[in-house]
Amino acid sequence: MSNDPLLQPYQLKHLTLRNRIMTTSHEPAYPEDGMPKERYAAYHAERAKAGVALAMTAGSAAVSKDSPPVFNNILAYKDEVVPWVRQLTDACHDHGCAVMIQLTHLGRRTAWNKGDWLPSVSSSKHREPAHRAFPKLAEDWDIERIITDFADATERMKEGGMDGIELQVYGHLLDQFWSPLTNDLDGPYGGGSLETRMQLLMDVLGGIRKRVGDGFIVGLRYTADEIEAGGISEAEGVEISKRLAESGMVDFLNVVRGRIHTDPAMTDVIPVQGMKNAPHLDFAGQVKKVTGMPTFHAAKIPDVATARHAVQAGLLDMVGMTRAHMADPHVVKKIMEGREDDIRPCVGATYCLDRIYQAGDALCIHNAATGRELTMPHSIAPAQTRKKVVVIGAGPAGLEAARVSAERGHDVVVLEAQPDPGGQIRLTAQNPRRREMISIIDWRMAQCAARDVEFRFNTWAEVEDVTALNPDVVIVATGGMPNTELFEAGQEQAEVVSAWDIIAGDVKPGAQVLIYDESGDHPGLMAAEIAAEAGSKVEVMTPDRTFAPDIMAMNLVPYMRALQDKDVTFTVTRRLKDVQRDGNRLKAxxxxxxxxxxxxxxxxxxxxxxxxxxxxxxxxxxxxxxxxHGAVDYDALIGGEVQSVTRNPDGPFQLFRIGDAVSARNTHAAIYDALRLMKDI
Structure with missing residues (x-):
């Protein structure tokens, strides 16, 4: 029996949870036709197999037709969901993992032009800034219908084998009713008193208990402090928590702090890289202390040490490590095996969440197997034949190729022109807020070191250097160099500098600077931030209708906070056609x-x-x-089969290129290139 606080079992009502680590409710946007099918089940089963105690599935499973998903949520209002939920719960239960699901009505946090084109409904007459739909004020028949919908959905989840449900009560309809900031109603559900604001939740809980009984586990994920004037204060949040505990209808409290009605507000609730770890942990501990209720919490708890402290100090009963499990689904297994140093770290890039808020699916920036469990391995199988693999380039693509090859059992040599590994990640990490990104490189270097990969730094590889190693496989991961050829001009612009030049410190910012950002990714705004911090007057210009579209919602927030109090302007729908010398200045x-x-x-x-x-x-x-001849069989690549193209029978080695050595993309694409190619080499 381990003495590790994280590995102690926890008794929640009749349910014994095998340890203190859970994945909190989150929607990776993997459903098909609103159902959690094979991909969904495989994603959670991987984490269950590796020891997580509780999988809280489905951020925001919709209970009503007028709560249409905005990022491919589960449709809990359909009877056909039951067998798919049963398949999901069975997949996790088979590995000893408890399973629950989060149910919600989105209220105004959705759109009317989705799903069945029904008007959004809320206790507020104002639209939510993040989703922009003006809701109708809820009528009595809406409230009656929604109370029934919650009970119906809960019954479906119980029939599907769930161990319990969690109601989402921050930012969504139930919270819109109980927050003074979003309750414009009169009458028994109106905004006058805490009792009337909480009435809808209490009626929903009563309807659920009447339908599924007192034995079924029901909890809340809710905000106990909106941190905004006029909203739920800390004192009122504590009072709400006490009332929930006294109601006898709630089995656990999953505490958050803040609001999610705007991108900046949501980023404070779910912090990204460069922000404080576990910022609301002590507050959650206060709620546990005053209520005595089973208390769960998650908000940027990326490392085992913080999670262990949360449980050991009595702040939490169950600690959520959701993004950490997207980076490495085997966190618990590695803790149990004494391999904490082997855990692939979450770097807080929040590529996962930002993707779903742009209608994509959740992917980890540096674990390309997450969400692809049906086709990509989290553990690499050894190859039948040992080969000599030469990798040119030690950026994220090259290091992933080296890591996977070494895990396959191959003899691996990496040639790198620079004195240090990392490629473009080293530039990214120049920004203090994005320093965590270097862990993408550090983890792979440690993995390679454990498998005796040979590195030759300060080596500009030539053909003879490669062939002298007698390779069976050569991977070119040499990356790319900044493109300063404007599309309209058709030639390199001698008068301009690249964003890389500013980020690396090779060129100092001028007094009045134009950042022409046609890529819309991090280097543009990183350069803008450096120039603004240096006192430059900065204009960020893009030909697109929005600026920095590839940075996405939550990662944009820290840039705006850094730039908006400085002399920075943003110009959209303007294209830089030419740059000419004009005395000591440049004419654009x-x-x-x-x-x-x-x-x-x-x-x-x-x-x-x-x-x-x-x-x-x-x-x-x-x-x-x-x-x-460098050719890739795409059907084999996609189908997970060995590359067997032969265009030159006398060639002694296979040749492939990956990452930005192929074309300009991003870190995830580079790592995915390497994983899906090398896992079959």
């Missing part, structure tokens, strides 16, 4: 995709962020020597 010729209009403006410095061009010279020099 500016056009637009929307008309023939052009203008001119002068700056001291023009910085271009326009992706990278592949560093592919070595690849093309090696290509005629290889057996496959």
């Amino acid at each position: 010729v500016i056009g637009t995709d929307y008309s023939d209009f052009t203008s001119e403006k002068t700056y001291d410095q023009v910085v271009v962020n326009y992706g990278t061009m592949p560093m592919d010279t070595l690849y093309f020099e090696l290509k005629p020597l290889s057996s496959n």
Whole structure:
């Protein structure tokens, strides 16, 4: 029996949870037709198999037709969900993991032009800024219907084998009723008193208990402090918590702090990299202390040490490590085996959440198997035949290729031109807020070191260097260099500098700076932040209708907080056509995709962020020597089969290129390139 606080069992009502680690409710947007099918089950089963005690599935499973999903949620209002829920719960129960689901009505936090095109409904007459739909004020028949919908959905979940349900009460309909900021109603559910504001929740709980009985586990994930003037205060949140405990209808409290009605507010509830770890942990501990209720909590608890402290100090009964389990589903297994140093770290990039808020599916920035459990392995199987693999480049793509190859049992040599590994990640980590990104590199270097991968730094690889190693497989992961060739001009712009130049400190910002950002990803705003911090007058210009679209919602927040109190302006729908020397300054010729209009403006410095061009010279020099001439069988790649293209029978090695050596993409794409290719080599 372990003495580790995290590995102690916990008794929740009749349910014995095997340890203190859970994944809190989150919607990875994997449903098909609103149902949690095979992909969904495989995702949770992987974590269950590795020892997590409780899988809280489905952020915001919808209980009503007028709560249409905004990011591919589970449709808990359909009877057909039951067998799919049964398949999911069975998949987790088979590995000893308890399973619950979060149910909600989104209220105004959705749109009327989704699903069945029903009007959104709320206790508020105002739209939510993040989702922009103006709701109708709930009528008596809406309230009666929604109370029944919650009970119906809970009954479906019980029939599907769930161990319990969690009601979502922050930012969604139930919270909209109980917050003074979002209750414009009169009468028994109106905003006058705490009792009337809480009445809908109490009626929902009563309806659920009447339907499924007192034995079924029912809890709440709720805000106990909105941290906003006029909203639920800490004192009122504590009072709410006490009333929930005294009601006898609630079995656990899952405490959050803050609001989620805007991107910045949500980012404070679910912090991203560069923000404080576990910012609301002590507050959750206060709620536990005053209520004596089983208390759960999750908010940027990325590491085992913090999780262990939360339980050991009595702040929590169950600690949520959700993004941590997206980075590494085997966290608990590695704790039990004494391999905490082996855990793939969550770097707080929040690529997972930002993707779902742009209608994508949740993916981890540096674990390409997450969400792809049906096709990609979290544990690499050994190869039948040991091969000599040479990797050129020690950025994220090259290091993933080296790691996977080494786990396959191959003999691996990595050649890197720079004195240190990391590639573009080293530039990213120059920003203090994004320093956690270097863990993507550090973890892979440790994995490679444990498997005797040979690294040769300060080595500019030539053809002879590669062939002298007698490789069976050569992976070109040389990345790319900044592209400063404007599309309209058709040639390199000698007068401009790249965003990389500013980020690396190779070029100092000028007094008046244009950041021309055609890529819309991090380097543009990183360069803008550096220039603004240096006192420059900065203009960020894009030909798109929105700026920095690839940074997405939550990661944009820290940039805006850093830039908005400085001399920075944003110009959209303007295209940089040319840059010409004008005495000591630069004249920018500016056009637009929307008309023939052009203008001119002068700056001291023009910085271009326009992706990278592949560093592919070595690849093309090696290509005629290889057996496959660099060709990839895409059907085999997608289908998880061995690459067997032969275009040159006399070639002694296979040749592949990955990551930005192919084309400018992102870190996840580079790592996915490497994983899905090398797992079958």
